Amino acid sequence: MEKVSLIIKNANVLTIDEEFNQFSPGAVAIENDIIKAVGMETDILQSYSADVIMDADGKILMPGLINAHTHVPMTLLRGLADDLRLDVWLLGYMMPVEREYVTPEFVQLGTKLACAELIRSGITCFADMYYFEDDVAEATAEVGLRAICSESILKFPTPDAQSYEESLAYSIKFIEKWKNHALIIPAIAPHAPYTCTPEIIEKSREIAIKYDIPLHIHLAETQSEVENMIAENGMPVIPYMDQLNLFDAKVIAAHCVHIDPGEIRMLKANNAGVAHNPSSNLKLASGIAPVKQMMDIGINVGIGTDGPASNNDLDMFEEIRLTTFLAKGSSGDPTALPAKTTLAMATRIGAKALHIEEITGSISPGKRADLILIDIEKVHNAPWFRHSQESLYSQVVYAAKANDVSDLMVNGRWLMQDHQLLTVDEKALMEQGQKYAQKIDTFLFQRESSILSKLVAIGGTMEGESFEVQIKVRIDDPAQTVNSILTSGLSIQRKRHYHEYDTYFFFDDPEQGRLRYREDHFLSEKNEIINVRSRLTLIGENREQYFPQEVMLSRSRFYAPATQSLRFYKEYFNPGNTVEVEKDRKRYLVSYKDTEIFINVDTFIVPTLGSYLEIKSRTWSRLDAENKSKLVLELIELLGLKEKPIISKDYIELV
C-alpha cells in the first residue's frame, strides 16, 4: 500500500480525461503537488493510504476551470463604462483612465482582487495579458493560482513603456525571471495586428521561440479589423499573421470571431490554440465566433472571460453555458457542443489551447493537483437524474453556478475550503479597490462636467485659446464678389476652394460652449476632391467684446484633429442636439497694409441661407483688435459692399 499526502474520497469524480472517465463514488490520491491516482473509491483506498483522508460528501470533483483569456488587473475598472461602442469605450474611457491610474500598485491590487473572484468561480489557471505583467505574476504567485502571464507590446506608448523597444526589453527580463516557476508561465503578447507593427510581431515571435513560451495575441476580434487588414494587406488576419511566421511560436489566439473556413484550417495546421470569449464578444457586439466549426476540425478552443471591464465578471460558469448556448443557437443545431464537450473546453482542451496540457486540465495521474469541488445539492440544481452518462455534465454546465464551488486546490495547495478563501483577505482588497474607484469617479466627474476636459482626454494636439476679428455681409452674386477680390489690386497670397460639412454639437449647459466637427473637402480647379481634413473646434459661448462698428472680437476656441468618426464624437460627447451645415467656400489670404487677412466667399447649401462675404483676422490684444477692425471695414468698402448691413454673428447663429 503506497503512502500519499492526501486522499479525497466519496466524490462524484469527473476526470475529463481523454476517455471522460467518471467515478462514483470516486477518489483521488495526491502526493504533494501531483495527482498519483484516480478511480473508484474502493480501488483507491485499497492501493493508497494517507495521513489526510478528506470526505468530499458526494460533491463533484473535477479539474479546475481554465480561463483562457483575460486581463485581470482590469477588475479595478469593472463597470466603469458600459453599453458604449468599442471606440468610445476604449478611447473615451478605458485608455484615458489607464493612462492616469495604471501603476504597479494598481496592477497588484487588481490582480489580487481578481484572484479572489477567480477562486470563487472555480478557476485554477488563467491566461492574462496586461501591462506591468511582472506585478501580475508576483500577485498571482502570492495568492497561489496558476497563470500564463503575458506582457503586452504595442506600437503606442503604454502605461509601462514609452516605446515598444522598452516593452520588448521588459519582456525578456520578465521571462528570464519567471521561466521554470511552479505556478507562473511567462509569455509575450504582441497586442493585436492593428496595434503592432510587423517588426513587433516578428520580434515577439523570436522571443517566444527562443524561450519556448506561449505567444498571446488578439486576432480577428471585429469585422472592421478584418476589413482594414484586407484593405491594407490584401488578405485577412490569419494569413497575414502566417506570412509574418507568427505560428512558428506556440500561439494563444484570443477571439478569432471573424475567420473563414480557410483561416480555420490554417489555425489547425499550425496548432494554434484559440481562446473564445463569448460574453465579451456579445457585449462589445463583436459577433459570434465559429466555435463549432473550429472544434469540428480539431482546433483546441479554450474559453475565456476576457477582462472584467468588458464582461463584467470572471465567472467561467457563465462563459461555459454561453459557449454551448451560442453554438446551438447560431447553428440551429441543439446537439452542437453538448455539455461534456464544453466542459472539456473549459478544462483539458483549454489547457491544450494554452500549450500546458502536460501540466493541468484533467484529473489524470502525473498532472498537477489543480481541482475543484462543486456542491450541486442546491435547490437550483435539484433533482438529480442519473439514467445517462451525460447527467453530471448537464448539471455542471446548465444549472450549476460559480457560487456552488466550495473548495479549490492549485498545485496541491488548498486556496479555498468550504467557501473560505485561505490566501487572500478579500474584504481588505475590496476596500482598497473602492479607494481607486472613488479616485477614478472624481477624475471622471470632473472630466464629464466639462466638454473641454473630455476633448483633452481623448488626446490630439490642442491649440490654446484664440481670438479673431470677424465680420460678414450678405451678398447676392458670389461670382461677382470673387471677381471684385481678384480685380481689387489686393495682394493675394493664397487661394483655396473647399466644400465644408459642419456638425455643431449643442449642450444643455450653454456655458460648455459648442463643439463643431468640420470635414473640409479641398477642391481642385476642376472641382475634384484633392484632400479631406476633419477637425474639432470647441467654441466658447461668451463674446469678448463688440466694437462700435459691430466688428466682432470672437470667442475662445480650442482645436483638435478629428481622428475618429463623427459617430464616435456624437456618442462620446452626447450633445443635447446637433445641427448640420454645408457650404461652398472660396478662401483668399490677402495682405492689406502689411496685415494678413482672410476673405471667404461662402454659399450655403444646407440650410439655404444664401451667400456671404466673411472677413477675418486673428488677433491677440485689444489694441490690435481695434486696428484690425478698422482694416476690415476698409476692405468691405474696397470691395464695393459698403451699403450692406454688417453681420457680427457666427453662421450657426443665423441658422
Place this chain on the structure above:
Amino acid sequence: MEKVSLIIKNANVLTIDEEFNQFSPGAVAIENDIIKAVGMETDILQSYSADVIMDADGKILMPGLINAHTHVPMTLLRGLADDLRLDVWLLGYMMPVEREYVTPEFVQLGTKLACAELIRSGITCFADMYYFEDDVAEATAEVGLRAICSESILKFPTPDAQSYEESLAYSIKFIEKWKNHALIIPAIAPHAPYTCTPEIIEKSREIAIKYDIPLHIHLAETQSEVENMIAENGMPVIPYMDQLNLFDAKVIAAHCVHIDPGEIRMLKANNAGVAHNPSSNLKLASGIAPVKQMMDIGINVGIGTDGPASNNDLDMFEEIRLTTFLAKGSSGDPTALPAKTTLAMATRIGAKALHIEEITGSISPGKRADLILIDIEKVHNAPWFRHSQESLYSQVVYAAKANDVSDLMVNGRWLMQDHQLLTVDEKALMEQGQKYAQKIDTFLFQRESSILSKLVAIGGTMEGESFEVQIKVRIDDPAQTVNSILTSGLSIQRKRHYHEYDTYFFFDDPEQGRLRYREDHFLSEKNEIINVRSRLTLIGENREQYFPQEVMLSRSRFYAPATQSLRFYKEYFNPGNTVEVEKDRKRYLVSYKDTEIFINVDTFIVPTLGSYLEIKSRTWSRLDAENKSKLVLELIELLGLKEKPIISKDYIELV
C-alpha cells in the same frame, strides 16, 4: 407624520418607474401590502413613521423580477435530457415522462421546489403555463409568490384531460375559483397554433375576454412552425392568429422568435405582451428573437426563463444579461438594450407584457409591495463606480448574481430575509423531488435498455408479433418474371408498384433486433408518385424455425407508423450503425388454392444486388406454416423458376 407598517431605509433605491428615479440613500414606506411612498431617506423619514424601520445597509432595493414565461412544475424534470433536438427531447423524453408521472402531487411539489428557486433568484412574480394549473396556483399561493397561472389547452390528450373540451371546462372552473385572489391571476393557455385547432383558439379567446384574464400562448418559436403555418394557411403565425381574433384578448405571447417587421407592427397595434426566453431559444436552437426591433417600436417585451427542463434553471439574472448580450451581439450595436432598459424589461415592462402593470413592476406609490434587496458588496461586483447614472444598473445586470439577492417581499410579506427562506422548507422539497427523479431514472433505465420499449414510448398504434412464410429466388430478367405472373393463370387480386427506401438501424446488442425505417413511394402506371407512406418495423433477431425446403418462418415484428423524420428516429434510437437499401418493387396479391399469397418482383438500386422474386404469406400456426410453405414452392415451379437456388435470408442479410 403618517404612520405606516414598515419603512425600509438606507437603501440604494432603483424605482425603475417611468422616470427611472433613483434615491441614494433612499427609503420606501409600506402600508401592509401597498407601497405608500418612495424617495430620499431624509424625506421619507420626515413624512412617515413606522413601528418597524429596517436598515437595508446600503443594499440595492428594487422591484422584484418578473419571470414572464415558465412551466414551473417542470423543475422536477430539470436535466432529464439535454443536448437533443426539439422533437427528440419533447416526443422522446418530456412527453413520455409527463404522461407517466404528471399528477396533481407532482405539480404541487414541482411548483414549490420552483418557488424556492424563484425566491432565491429575486423573482416575485411569474407567468406559468402547465397542466393541473389549479395545483400550481395552490402551491404558489401557499408559498406566497405572485403568479399568472395559465391552464394549457391542447388538441391532444394531456396529463390532466382526455380532450380539449375537458381542458376548457377545467379552465372555466379554475378561473372562477381564483379570480380576484390577492396573489394569483388565473389565465388560459391555448398551447400554440400547431397544437391547437382554430376552435380551441377561438374558445380560449372567448373565455379570456369574458373573464378579463390574460391569454398565454407560444407563438412563432421555431422556423419550422412558421414554415408549416405558411404552407398550411398561406400566412405566417401572427396574421393567422389575428385572423382568429386572438388579439382581442390580453395576449401574452411567448417566444416570437421568427416574426417579420409586419408581424412586429401587428403585435404592437394589438398591445400584445411578448415574453422573450433567450436561454431556452438558444439551448433548443430555436434562434434569436428580434427583441431590439420589438422594443424600438414600443412593444412590451418581458423576459422569461421558460421551463427548467429547457434552460436548466429559473435564474432571471442570467436571462437579463443574456437578453442584453444577444441584442448587442446580433445587431452589431453595443449600445443596443443598455442595462437600464433590460432591467426594466425584467420588471416594469414585464408587468406591462403580462397586463398587470397597475399591480406590480416598479417601486411606485400605490403598487403592491413586491421588492428585493441585492447585496452588491461582493468580490465579483467590486469596485463600485458612481460617476454615471447608469452605474447601478450596470452592476445589477452585468455583474450581480441570483445569489446576491438577500431579501424578497411579495405583497408586503417577506418570503426571504438574509438568504433564509421563510415559507418553504427547501431541504424537504429537494428530498421529495429526488424520489421522483429516482423513479423516473428507473423508468428510463428500463426503457432505454429495450428498443421495443423506446418504440412503444413514442406512441403510435402497434401491431403485435407476426410470422410469415418467406422465400426468394434470384432472377435475371424481372420483366420476364412479371410476364410469367400475369400469364400464369393465377387470380391476381391486387397489384402495386412501389419505390422503397429502407434504412436499417443495427444495435450493439443484437438481441435488441433491428429497426427498419421504410418510406414507400406508390407509383402510378406512368411511374408518377401518387402516395408516400413511412413506417417503422422492429424485426426480432431469432428465426423461429427452418422447414426442410428452406422455406422460412420469419421472426417477430412490431409495426408503427413513422410520423417523425428519419433524422428524429436516428437521434432517438441512436443505433450503432445504419444501412440504406433502395429497391423497385412490383407486388401482386394472388389467390392460389384459396390462399392469399404475396409475390414481389424486386430490383435493387442501392446496393446493386440484382433482381429477386419473393413469395410471402402471413401465418399463425406451425401446421398452417407447413401447408403454406408447400404452396409457395409450387408457385416457384409454376413460374418456371424451379432450378434456381432458394434463398431463405432477409434482403438485409444479403447486403
